[in-house]
Amino acid sequence: MNKQEFEEQAEALYTDVRSFLDDTFELIDQIDEPQKVVVPKFVAEWYERNKDDLNTAIYSTITETYRKVNGENDDLLDTFEGWLVYEDNSILILVQMRLFGYEVESEQLFTVRIPDPNRPDTVSFLYKENGKVFIGSDIFLDEVPNYKWKKEPENQLTESEIRKDFEWAWKEGFAKPVE
Known part of the structure; x- marks a missing residue:
């Protein structure tokens, strides 16, 4: 074998090895990592x-x-x-x-509005403070309902938080999923 033949065989081998490695790395990239x-x-x-x-x-x-x-x-x-x-x-x-x-998995959160047909300018709702759930209210000065209270984190409760002391509010369907 002369030098020219050796270089040609080495080049062909390099091309084959490079192709093999490219294919191998492509397959490795397709392997799914274990997910939690x-x-x-x-x-x-x-x-x-x-x-x-x-x-x-x-x-x-x-x-x-x-x-x-x-x-x-x-x-x-x-x-x-x-x-x-x-x-x-x-x-x-x-x-x-x-x-x-x-x-x-994160628990579904709910807001709970307690209806009061006698006070359309007020909204009563459940909220959490220091780990306990209470009934709170907000008055609408312009008599237009304001739904900002639903976005406040302390007003977003889990099912178990609601049911602990306010099972009746859950059963009556006052709890609505947070969107």
Whole structure:
């Protein structure tokens, strides 16, 4: 083999290797990175309580849930057990939480206006202060309803915050989702 033949073979090999590497990096770019799973708050709380011995916790929860579902235990399913039974791939989700991490899904927020047909110039609503929920009101001086109160963070509550002391307002349908 002379120098010219060697250079030609080296150039062809370089082209083949470069093409191979380009194809390989293109495939690597197509691989999905594992994503954190998004779970309800009660699942995250259960996971945090049980993450140090997750296998045992899953097994014992499944066993207890099985007893409840099959009538061996008269207790009702708690929220997590219901999720474990009815959520598709719930055990896989718990494993993914361990492997890839997780995020807690944000709870739906609501505003609660309490109607008062005798005071059209006033709006009564629920608001949160120092962790407690109260009934507040706002007067419209120009007698035109002002809906700015809905945008204030202290007036945006979760379902559980509303139901804790104002179950009646929830049942009456006064809670409206924040858009």
